Amino acid sequence: MVTYIVRRLLYSIPVLFAASVLIFFSVTAVGDPLAQLRQNPLFSQQTMHNIEKRNHLNDPITTQYAYWVKDALTNKFGSPLLQPGTKIWDDLKRVIPHTLQLVLLAEILALLVGVSIGVYSAIRQYSIFDYTATTFSFLGFAMPVFWLALMLQILFTNIFIKWHVRIFYTSGLSSQDAGTGIHFWIDRLQHLAIPAMTLMLLSIAQYGRFMRASMLEVINSDYVRTARAKGLPERTVTLKHALRNALIPVVTISALNFGALIGGAVITESIFQLDGMGPYFLNALLNQDAYVVMAWLMVTATAVVIFNLIADVLYGYIDPRIRYD
């Protein structure tokens, strides 16, 4: 198992390298990152010259890439283009935990609910519950995130206006004077609840559908029939024999989701003003700040690689027939 993990990690190095080359060249090739500053007739030409020199903007792209590699390895990704006093790594350390809090809350709850709905729908195929779950799943798939987010914001704002009860906040990560300990975490939960709901509703639809399909395949298989024939209780047959095997596709999907969401749920985090990876990336991209975009990319790509690896390892745990060579 250890050999397998080490080998997979080694394989990921050229993947990350290729991704970094591709992204660096495309971000840099988009245009002049100082274009907006150049429009300002009052902007100091001396400062423009300082920025160009410090960031090697007049060098060939390959040279700029080499400087990035050097900064990434020796200076923890360096500083943003226009803020030499800011460290990119410090910013990443700030935003990653915020994104993790949101993603973990939303994805764990979505997995629990989605898997439960999927299993129950499969067991009670063509029941009213199944039809209702199917209908809501399609609604979930079809609903644009920004619209759902706005509707939830309006709903909870109107609840506050009507009853003066603040169940959840509609934006931000914390209140002023949120306190410490349990008070801080209750406040944080009140802020994360609506964004988590937004992400959750979409993921529930996805996990529910996958789980239902996978479960339907498994509950009609020979080994499940054998388990029933042996006289095992239905609960044991479903949870121990069928569910475990049916989980494999959902594990794949959720691992990919987790990995991708570490890069930030860009729309959700931006709408709810959560200081996470999504808005951090978006701002960097709009400012054409290649160094920040690259740092974000490296973190996200690493997360995707790690979560894929976790998924592969989990397959072996869920289905003992799978072996690693």
Add this chain to the structure above:
Amino acid sequence: MHRSHFRLVLGVLVAVTSLIVAGAAGGASKKSSAGSMTFGAEQEPPCLNGFTSGCNNTWTSWTAGIALANPLIVMPDFSTKPFMGNVKVLSKKPFTILVTLKKNAKWSDGKQVSADDLIFTWKTIVDPKWDIASRSGWDSVGRAVKVNAKAVKFVFKTPYAPYRTLLATTSILPQHALVGADFNTIWDNNYNNKAGQTMASGPYKLQSYTKGQSIVMVRNSSFFGKRPTLDKITFLFRTNTDTEIQAIRGGEVDAIYPQPQLQLAQLRGQSGLRVQTNAGTQIEHIDINTGAGNSTPLLGQAWFRQAIAYSLDRQGMVKQLFATLNPGLVIDNNLSYFKAQKGSYVPHFAKYQINSKAKRIAKVAAIMKAHNCTKGGDGIYSCGGEKASVRLGTTSGNKLRELAVEIMQAQAKDAGIEFRADSQPSRLFFPRIATNKYDLALFAWVGTGDPAGQVDIYGCADAKSSDNPQGYGGSNWKGYCNPKVTNALKASDAALDPRTRIKLVNAADAQMAKDLPTIPLYQKPTYFVFKTSLKGLVDNPTLQGPTWNTQNWKAG
């Protein structure tokens, strides 16, 4: 119900109830108390040192920047008034001003705001080592002479007419806190002196800056002016317009200052909220590329540009754009002064506004006929084989501008001129403008109320020199050159008598109204939305912004 299910349901109910109880209590405590308020800031300052290029942002000066006072202040009517100091002209040759600081002006660490600080500020701004966003004005100062502990004489290399605006837009830096420091990196996240104390000369001082979330300002008891009433002002970053609107509706913030967006209309009828609106300093306009890079030589002809201007019902367009937000907004008819500047603003471009559609079409037809243009089967004129068809571009994604383009396309088409849509995201749009690859471009210039620098935008391209390192006309991407305009604008920048200056600027403006390198549209309105329980909040549409008088703010 099964026991384990019962436990689960009970657990969920307890959790939800605790959240509601905690929320209700939290909600009550968040109401603006007698001593504090929260302000939804539409942008987050990238960092706090507003002098440097990386942190230079209007929201930097409107939030944390209120800690650092300027010698003068720009009032809502664009006039300048003494604030932490005053200024007077000592001589015209060489141009010399005396800047005096208030006797009771001191830093929050107890030290006096001094003449040394004034000189240090100037030296810091002109030091080429530092990434100062703009050195304009201060780089015209030849030397500074300390007169006494609170006064400095600045001797300019050349006369500098907008000296009052310069002093109203420059905060004074504390020498004792910053001397010897790397100005490019210091004060990115705080305004601390070497002992770690926060520095302020304005009404509020910085208590905390949580990146991505908030800036908290608390009362500065050393402030030279009237004692600020509020104990604390918290700026929460709410950069999404919809989120900002829900935040103020739901009482999560007490005030917002958003860009004009159509969604704001819903706040107008909301009880408990007040909306103040003014014509702001962003001048939406259409630049016309009269030279190389345009798609038709017709744009090089003044009569054709005039035909374009006559084809547009600018007031009708503004009415459509701001029907619910600002039904009373009127168009801008001067490129150099704002409407609020009474005595300076002369509506030179008003002649192009014809309200009647039939008369507009007839006016364009008369111009076209006089230049032997004929209408084609598609209703568009052709002049000497050149079709009256031009590209009109703007920054895509900006709903107001996109709507404006659609309206103007329809208006021009009615008059026989075709506008081909040519919009792009701003990151691609602006580099194209700066390299003259456009016909008509709709965007905004941000003004200060002082016409200094107009020669960069409308002047003939000039050779670079030590006095003029960028070359005049450095931002003139219109291929436009009229020596009359250039000379008048150059002379105005050096004219120290205000009346002479207004005359010169308006002479240039009148000439540009004939030449039409630019068609002014409207001053983008400002919106200051706040709870009616708050008192003393007054919109300042100048660059001074909504937080110009925080010392007068009171929570009801």
